[in-house]
Amino acid sequence: MTGHLHALSGAYALDALPPEELARFEEHLVGCPACQAEVAGFRTTAARLAAAAARTPPPGMKGLVLRSVARVRQSAPRSWPSRRTARRMARAAVLATAAAAMVAAGLGIQTAGQQRDEFAAAQQHLSEVNTVLGAPDAATRYDAGHTDRARVVASRLHGKAVVLAGLPPLDPARTYQVWLLGPSGARSAGVLTAETPHQWQPLLVALPPDTNRVAITAEPAPGSVQPTNPAAAMVFLG
Structure with missing residues (x-):
């Protein structure tokens, strides 16, 4: 049951x-720092998507909406989704955000090219993250010593993994770097981006078939070719 609850952070x-x-x-969330960090990360990403799509409406839109309300038939009450559909709804919400941006464009709300690109990139990232989290073979593994330090959700089917960290902040001269470890050695999967001093953006990484561990080390910014410090977190994929 606990494993099932961990998988609900995106939908929550x-x-x-x-x-x-x-x-x-919510009862589980009170005592699970890893889920707290994951929920905060997803909410931050969703807020970024909303901010990227937000635009000043054209004159007259408020009046048009208010006049339309009287002519729109109210939908019949609908039952809550089953467990099986909850994750699908979370992914559908991402697509709905993108659809809202398209509707805004159709109503004449102009979007700067750079803002469109940022929105598209953020939407694509969150969509891919949700695909991994909702994969039928998704497996969640935690840091060997402290479950609140790092979590990796891996899907061999998609060949990808999502790395979530709850590590302490670093000084500007250093950065947390993620490494994929296996028989062929250590390969860099990128660095973690800070959302707040204590929160790190989920990192989506390609997962080579021979990867059996994911390590996070504190490296000199902007990163190293090979790990130069002991692991701040180590996750065994099994």
């Missing part, structure tokens, strides 16, 4: 859980 962050799942997950 997007308010896509039915009442019975919501109550159980």
